[in-house]
Amino acid sequence: MKLLRQMLTNPRQTGAIANTSPKLSRLIADMANLDQKNCVVELGAGTGVFTREIVKRISAQCTFFSLEINPILAKETQNNCPSANIFCDSAENIQTYLSSYEKTSCDCIISGLPWGVFEFSLQKQLLHTIYQSLDNGGEFLTIALLPGLLFPPGKRFRSLLDQTFSSVTKSHIVWQNLPPGFIYHCKKEKGALNG
């Protein structure tokens, strides 16, 4: 309900009418092998359905924080996941928060960002920041919604992923999600030169 209200007020930032289903939320967390990660960053927490899965699976030594741009949703995620560090800020500022943990990069970024409603320039800028913020060999996982594949922003996003990462794979489709969705799992080359 919270997400639907935010979608009605700010559709180009929220990009979803309902929370991601438990099945798709578990899938993204399973694919990320979170128990083996040292530093995990979440982008676009919404109401915290991915956050809850992440917190359950990371090790006690893992650094984890989440960036959510909408203050109402950031507060909702914090209430739903009291032990997590949720910051109300844009994904563009990952580096500022990594620095506050004395890090320059992380080994996993999990995104609930609504790529299918973003302008091409924002897709490019955010993906560049995400790539720069990953360790060599780091992983980027993001939700994608099936209807988005039919429209130009979703198609442009897929080709940007292919241009940016050394490997991009797609999970199976989770039909029980509203609308049906899947996960893109992207890897940064082990010997990548940041540029």
Ligand SMILES: C[S@@+](CC[C@H](N)C(=O)[O-])C[C@H]1O[C@@H](n2cnc3c(N)ncnc32)[C@H](O)[C@@H]1O
């Ligand atoms: C599709 S919704 C949330 C998905 C979440 N997995 C869920 O089911 O609750 C996308 C979220 O991304 C947030 N968002 C959009 N642009 C953002 C940005 N530049 N930085 C951080 N969060 C952003 C929106 O406010 C929204 O909460």
